[in-house]
Amino acid sequence: MDASPSIIAQMPKLELHVHLESTMDGEQLARYASKQGKQLPRPGNAIYECSAEDLSNFLAFLDMICSMVGSIEDLREVARDFSLRSRQEHILYAEPILNPTHWPQFTVPQLICALEAGFDEGAAEGGTDCRFTLSLSRNQSQAEALDFVNLLCAHRSSRLIGLSIDGNEALTGRTGEKFSPAFRRAKEVGLSITVHAGESSGPEGVRDALDLLFACRLDHGVRAAEDADLTARLVRERIPLNLCLTSNLTLLYRNPEEHPLRRLWDAGAVITLNRDDPTFLGLTLTEELTRCARFAHLTIQDLLQAQYWAVDAAFCSDAEKQQLRSSLHAFAQSLNR
Numbered sequence: 001m002d003a004s005p006s007i008i009a010q011m012p013k014l015e016l017h018v019h020l021e022s023t024m025d026g027e028q029l030a031r032y033a034s035k036q037g038k039q040l041p042r043p044g045n046a047i048y049e050c051s052a053e054d055l056s057n058f059l060a061f062l063d064m065i066c067s068m069v070g071s072i073e074d075l076r077e078v079a080r081d082f083s084l085r086s087r088q089e090h091i092l093y094a095e096p097i098l099n100p101t102h103w104p105q106f107t108v109p110q111l112i113c114a115l116e117a118g119f120d121e122g123a124a125e126g127g128t129d130c131r132f133t134l135s136l137s138r139n140q141s142q143a144e145a146l147d148f149v150n151l152l153c154a155h156r157s158s159r160l161i162g163l164s165i166d167g168n169e170a171l172t173g174r175t176g177e178k179f180s181p182a183f184r185r186a187k188e189v190g191l192s193i194t195v196h197a198g199e200s201s202g203p204e205g206v207r208d209a210l211d212l213l214f215a216c217r218l219d220h221g222v223r224a225a226e227d228a229d230l231t232a233r234l235v236r237e238r239i240p241l242n243l244c245l246t247s248n249l250t251l252l253y254r255n256p257e258e259h260p261l262r263r264l265w266d267a268g269a270v271i272t273l274n275r276d277d278p279t280f281l282g283l284t285l286t287e288e289l290t291r292c293a294r295f296a297h298l299t300i301q302d303l304l305q306a307q308y309w310a311v312d313a314a315f316c317s318d319a320e321k322q323q324l325r326s327s328l329h330a331f332a333q334s335l336n337r
């Protein structure tokens with residue numbers, strides 16, 4: 001069956017690769033800025049009308065918008081609003097990522113408390129069930145990474161489910177060895193691990209993520225497609241790839257035809273479909289899935305399969321996964337009526 005936007009909008013969805021930093025809209029940012037007596041560099045409604053020509057540029061932009069959030073209450077609202085907005089387009093479950101290096105105004109325990117409270121509020125008001133990972137940056141030191149993991153251990157919460165890492169590997173070079181002790185520790189204490197790799201790094205970054213950082217899933221991972229052996233390994237080991245087509249077409253692939261979504265799909269990779277940076281890209285998940293369907297000739301059944309894979313890849317409990325699968329089954333049956 002064709003994947004029409006109206007059917008995709010109704011489909012129960014999951015999102016595993018979305019940065020909370022990129023979910024604040026312009027109006028919200030302008031309000032937070034004025035509370036601090038600050039001014040946005042452009043009016044709120046035009047704040048995302050900028051060209052982030054490369055990843056470094058984009059990460060600096062994220063630092064700027066996060067600096068507009070001056071209080072823990074405002075950050076709690078960011079979390080709550082994400083949960084409520086996500087539900088409006090039938091996202092049942094999401095695992096947003098937050099990178100504390102974009103938020104130097106807050107301590108890690110403050111960040112955890114704010115997100116926990118905000119996602120609790122959202123869920124209580126009927127919003128999407130959200131868990132979150134906190135992310136290291138590739139340019140941090142080994143000691144900072146270990147301290148960070150120890151902090152997470154000391155402040156475990158029901159919604160904080162894992163450790164991730166992002167940043168620009170094209171600038172930092174290979175950092176797998178440097179971060180391996182921190183990720184080993186995270187694994188030992190039962191934090192789930194997801195790693196940005198195979199975007200600003202090539203296949204070598206993906207290999208390091210698996211072998212040195214113990215990743216059980218990959219954020220992006222698309223550039224693994226440059227290496228047939230590695231692609232075969234990802235398929236064989238059922239490592240989920242949290243793909244973000246629109247983001248990749250904005251920041252990574254200048255020629256859309258180079259994007260390997262269809263090739264990875266045909267190779268049998270486990271694929272989930274995500275937005276990465278919703279407000280920066282001006283994108284709902286329904287729009288992202290519609291675009292993926294058109295781009296890679298995916299049917300509604302294919303998009304539904306990607307939701308089942310997202311359930312498999314999610315870091316929630318088996319009982320919660322069973323509930324999510326029930327919702328997907330009900331939708332699948334409604335398609336046959």
Ligand SMILES: [Zn+2]
Nearest residue numbers: 017196219276
């Ligand atoms: Zn990302």
